[in-house]
Structures are given as C-alpha cells and as structure tokens.
Amino acid sequence: MNLKIKYFGMLTEVTQCQEESFLFSKSTVSDLLDLLFSKYPMLKEKDFQVAQKQILVSKDTIISDAEIALLPPFAGG
Amino acid sequence: MSRYSRHIILSEIGQKGQNKLIQAKVLVIGAGGLGCPILQYLAAAGVGTIGIVDFDIVEESNLQRQILFGMSTLGKNKALAAKERLEDLNPTISITAYPERLTVKNAVNLFNNYDIIIDGTDNFTTRYLINDASLITNKPLVYGAIYKFEGQVSVFNYENGPSYRCIFPTPPTAGSVPNCSEVGVLGVLPGIIGSMQANEVLKLILGLGNVLSGKLLCYNALTSETITLTVNKSELEINNVLNQKDTFQDNQEEFNCDISFNEISIEKALLRKNIQFIDVRETHEQPKVNIINHIQIPLSKLELQLDKIDTDKEKIIFCQSGIRSKKAVALLQKNNISNCYSLKEGAIAILEHYNQN
Numbered sequence: 001m002n003l004k005i006k007y008f009g010m011l012t013e014v015t016q017c018q019e020e021s022f023l024f025s026k027s028t029v030s031d032l033l034d035l036l037f038s039k040y041p042m043l044k045e046k047d048f049q050v051a052q053k054q055i056l057v058s059k060d061t062i063i064s065d066a067e068i069a070l071l072p073p074f075a076g077g
Numbered sequence: 078m079s080r081y082s083r084h085i086i087l088s089e090i091g092q093k094g095q096n097k098l099i100q101a102k103v104l105v106i107g108a109g110g111l112g113c114p115i116l117q118y119l120a121a122a123g124v125g126t127i128g129i130v131d132f133d134i135v136e137e138s139n140l141q142r143q144i145l146f147g148m149s150t151l152g153k154n155k156a157l158a159a160k161e162r163l164e165d166l167n168p169t170i171s172i173t174a175y176p177e178r179l180t181v182k183n184a185v186n187l188f189n190n191y192d193i194i195i196d197g198t199d200n201f202t203t204r205y206l207i208n209d210a211s212l213i214t215n216k217p218l219v220y221g222a223i224y225k226f227e228g229q230v231s232v233f234n235y236e237n238g239p240s241y242r243c244i245f246p247t248p249p250t251a252g253s254v255p256n257c258s259e260v261g262v263l264g265v266l267p268g269i270i271g272s273m274q275a276n277e278v279l280k281l282i283l284g285l286g287n288v289l290s291g292k293l294l295c296y297n298a299l300t301s302e303t304i305t306l307t308v309n310k311s312e313l314e315i316n317n318v319l320n321q322k323d324t325f326q327d328n329q330e331e332f333n334c335d336i337s338f339n340e341i342s343i344e345k346a347l348l349r350k351n352i353q354f355i356d357v358r359e360t361h362e363q364p365k366v367n368i369i370n371h372i373q374i375p376l377s378k379l380e381l382q383l384d385k386i387d388t389d390k391e392k393i394i395f396c397q398s399g400i401r402s403k404k405a406v407a408l409l410q411k412n413n414i415s416n417c418y419s420l421k422e423g424a425i426a427i428l429e430h431y432n433q434n
Contacts, residue, residue, distance in 0.1 A: 006304075008227060008295060008297075009224045009227055010224065010254065010255075018300075046253070047245070047249035047250070047253065047254070049244060049245065051306045054304065054305065055306065056293070056306055056307065056308050056309065069304065069306070071293075071295065071306065072224075072254065073201070073222070073244075073245045073249060073254060074223055074224040074227070074254070075199060075201055075204070075222065075224070075254045075255070075256045076110070076199055076222060076223040076224050076256045076257040076262060076267075077107050077109055077110055077111040077197045077198050077199040077221065077222060077223060077256075077267065
C-alpha cells in the first residue's frame with residue numbers, strides 16, 4: 001500500500017518534510033515505525049503518537065488506510 | 078446592557094445566554110502568549126468570575142505576542158498586570174490574580190472554586206499537573222499548546238470524555254521538546270490558538286455547538302491547514318490518576334521532575350564558598366543578572382561549551398524560572414559533570430533576593 005504520511009511539529013525537522021509517500025507492505029503501526037526509524041534514526045528520540053485516517057491509534061493497530069499522521073506533544077504557550 | 082448587545086441580539090445567546098456567561102467562573106493558568114487572548118476575550122464577553130495564575134514577570138521579549146502587556150508593565154507580575162488591564166476593559170466582572178506557581182499543594186483547592194480550567198502554560202510538568210488536578214476535581218479542561226508555527230486545541234475531562242493522558246500518557250523526557258523562548262514562535266499563532274480556546278470556553282458555558290471533546294485540533298499557520306484527530310478515551314490512564322486522588326498533594330516528585338533534590342534556593346547557594354553561577358538562558362533574555370559574577374552558556378549550546386565549566390567548583394545553574402536549569406543539570410550529569418544545582422525560581426529569585434537585602 002502506498003501510505004501518505006504527515007509529520008507535525010518538531011518531527012518535520014527530523015524528516016525535513018511535512019508529508020511524504022511511503023510504500024508499505026507489512027501490517028502494524030509498529031512495523032511502520034521500524035521502517036521510519038531506519039530511514040530517520042533521530043525519530044527514535046522523539047515522543048509522538050500515530051493517527052490513522054485521523055484517529056489516534058495504538059502501536060499494535062493494523063494499518064488499513066493510506067492516511068497516516070505522526071503527532072508530537074507541544075509544550076509552548 | 079449595551080456592553081453585551083451584540084451577544085444579546087444573537088438568538089442563540091440572548092439575555093439568558095449572557096446571564097450564563099456572567100455567572101460562569103473560569104481559571105486561566107498562564108497569562109502568556111495563549112493566556113492573553115484567552116483572558117481578553119473572556120473578560121470582554123462578560124465571563125463574571127476570572128482567576129489568573131502566573132508567577133512570571135513581563136519582559137520586553139513577551140510584547141511580540143502577549144497583547145495584554147506594554148512598556149508600562151515591564152517587570153510586573155503577569156497575573157497582576159493582566160488583572161489591571163482587564164479591569165479597564167471590563168470593570169463589571171470579578172478578577173482574581175494569583176501571582177504564584179501552580180503546585181500539587183494549591184491546585185485542587187484552587188480548581189474547586191471554578192467551573193472551567195484553561196491551560197495556557199508553557200511546560201509539560203504544569204500541563205500534566207493541570208490535567209490530573211482537573212480530572213480529580215471533575216472540571217472540564219480547555220487545552221492549547223503551540224510550537225513555532227503550529228498549535229493544538231482540545232477539551233479534556235468533559236462529560237467523561239478523554240483526558241490529556243489519553244493522547245500522551247506520560248511527559249516526554251526532560252528537555253526533549255523545547256518551548257517558545259528556546260525555539261521562537263510566530264507572534265500571531267498564540268493569538269489564533271488562544272482565541273480558539275476562548276471559543277471552546279464560551280461554547281461550554283453557553284451550551285452551543287460541538288465542544289472539541291474527544292478531538293484534537295491541529296492548526297498549521299504556514300499552510301493554513303487544520304486537521305482534527307479523534308481521541309479515544311483510555312480508562313486505564315484516567316483510573317491511574319483518579320486512584321492517586323488521596324495522595325495527590327504529596328506527589329511532589331512527579332511534578333517537579335526527578336532531579337528536584339538537586340535544586341537549591343538563592344539563600345542557600347550564597348552560603349556556599351566555591352561556586353560558579355551559570356546562566357543558561359538565551360543571550361537576549363531579560364532581566365540581566367549583573368549583580369552576581371556568572372558565565373553565560375545558553376542551554377542550546379551547553380554541550381558544546383562544557384570546557385567553560387569549572388569542574389573544581391560547585392555549579393549553580395539558573396535560567397528564568399528554574400525549569401530549563403533543571404534540564405541543564407540533567408544534561409551536565411549525563412556528561413559526568415557533578416556538583417551541579419538548579420537554582421529555584423532562577424534569575425527572578427536572584428533579583429528578588431538583592432532587592433530585598
């Protein structure tokens with residue numbers, strides 16, 4: 001499946017892009033993270049949550065939709 | 078009242094809705110970038126009782142976005158300065174300033190006096206403290222947070238909805254996510270996000286529209302894109318907090334970071350003989366602390382300038398308020414530099430000490 005991945009906040013400083021397409025043939029969010037961590041080793045240091053089809057999901061969720069977002073917490077105010 | 082006529086002529090609000098606003102009690106924590114627009118709109122709207130918590134003082138670098146302040150309020154406490162400005166804007170409402178830090182000790186009692194809690198703070202320790210205290214006191218929490226050009230808005234703990242911990246169960250590691258004074262922020266962004274928070278507060282009070290409960294709105298000022306993510310409730314995370322209800326006021330450690338035993342007050346620091354003061358604020362930050370000998374290494378450059386640190390001396394690290402200095406102590410410890418202490422309440426404490434003596 002060709003995933004469309006969106007990055008938010010400081011994650012875009014690691015990926016150097018706000019959005020990219022990613023060919024993905026495995027199953028879960030964890031599998032996707034493994035792929036992303038090997039592409040962007042610095043991403044491992046960051047705290048973030050994953051959304052699929054605009055719903056925040058856990059790491060063991062099966063990826064069934066092309067629309068993925070990686071969301072870090074913000075501190076500022 | 079002609080003051081509220083534009084509200085009252087809206088059939089969705091009317092005099093009945095305006096009365097709800099007048100009877101409402103809201104507590105705004107943080108009178109900074111987010112807090113200023115939140116306070117301005119809620120006071121203008123006639124929200125009858127407003128509490129403002131902020132221990133910090135107004136600095137020139139705040140004026141780029143913190144719209145309640147000006148040259149005449151530089152150096153004043155933000156809660157007190159905001160109260161003064163808002164009383165001019167709307168003298169018919171009651172405003173209480175709490176020029177102090179929110180802690181596990183005062184949070185629950187304070188929250189019990191209000192209907193809605195609003196988070197406009199700039200650090201995770203306080204954000205988690207606010208979330209947990211809102212859960213414990215069963216108050217809806219209107220959340221907003223910003224980073225450079227992006228913002229997040231949500232309403233937590235509303236009618237048994239999700240809490241902040243349902244999205245981010247635990248705080249990120251100290252120092253891993255910078256705040257506005259470390260990385261900068263587009264001045265209008267907190268204006269947009271704070272106004273969205275004020276809007277959620279008004280909807281909550283008036284019972285209008287759809288409250289952002291179970292949703293996290295993400296806004297990007299550069300692309301003008303808004304994405305609303307769905308948040309599911311985690312009973313486990315919520316019960317973890319509620320189970321600690323009775324011991325909450327004793328739980329200093331979690332909300333003071335794990336290096337609190339390395340904190341020192343200015344009075345105690347000055348009693349020591351062989352010390353080196355290190356200012357880890359960015360070079361533009363005010364007020365300057367020329368009254369004591371110190372070296373300046375911004376936190377962002379600390380690891381690159383370890384050679385400036387005198388290993389034979391005890392190091393007293395300070396920042397503006399005592400939060401970044403804790404990160405600096407953690408960072409120095411990681412680099413095997415011992416005898417480091419974070420100065421409680423930072424540069425403000427130093428200046429207050431010398432003003433009083």
